[in-house]
Amino acid sequence: MARGGPVARATGWARRHVPTRDSIEANRFLRPVSHRILAPSLWRFTRRSVPRGVALGLFTGILFPLAHMPLAALTALPVRANVPVAVGTTLLHNPLTTVPLFWSAYEIGHWVLRLDRDVPGAPIASNVAANASWLHWLVSHGGPATIVGLVILAIGLSVAGYGVTSLVWRLRIARKWRARAHRGGATRTI
Template identity: 40%
Template sequence: MPTQEAMRESRMLRPFADRILRSELWRFTQRSVPRGVALGMLAGFLVPVGQIFAAAFLALPVRANVPIAALVTFITNPFTYPFWVVAANRLGSLILRVDAMTPTRALNEGLASPAWIWWSWFVREAGVTAFGFAVIGVLSAAIGYLVAAFGWRWWVGRKWRARMVERRERRRQSEEHLGH
């Protein structure tokens, strides 16, 4: 993860550095973290190249946490990408009901070259896969937001309860000490 100084020095980010490096975009708060998770998921699935920059720029108008948004984009990486392509293609085919029996032949396919037949197949599959990626991106962003929001509340609640137990224990010990 690049540091703020590295981002400030970046030639590509220099025009936007003052907006990206605002302190509220780098704080971990109850609202900024779930927003960052959602934007990172969305950018991770919808933007094939430059996901980190897309997530950082999307974080600006909605005041999401920039480091979280950038980090979550790594859900799609060179190791997991083949899995996501197959999943997106299958999901897109399922939703759009595209399969081997779907009529996609051109009227003049008998006159078409093998290259044209291959190209039409590729365009159909790319469209189905892109639609699947859009669905996965939107669903994962929504689920990621909810999980992060509930996870944040659980984590803060757990810390608060532990602090309360600690205070009670200190109070009990001081009462025992004063009583004896």
């Protein structure tokens, strides 16, 4: 029987499996770029790096369904985004959210491309109905709409994530300043 609750077990697992700074510096494959990976600015939680990390994580998590965590970590380096936040935000795309995300992407892409409207020549919808195979539908209708929708969702959610994170960060700092000013004013009156 394991000791402690689920939080204690998860913390213990993370301590055993998450690489340390020394192990990253000692890794022969990472040694040439370890100075860049271990730059302190990439691991600090600042008002600039956290929103960048959120936006980058949302973008890579939505647009690249496979290997989005390593991709987010690698792309965080040149844009100076917070690496843990970028990697953690990619978890928006998980097995529970994949179906609603792809369905939303298809609907948005379908609306943007207006695939069911008449185009010069034969309409796309009648071509799909005439060639009623699933693969033909996927190539001519479903695939392009989903890809366009994923790009729009990735860009839109990244911009929204950046804005919301910046706003929350600003409100949190403002609250701290007000509390500090209130405490300072209370000690002066005594």
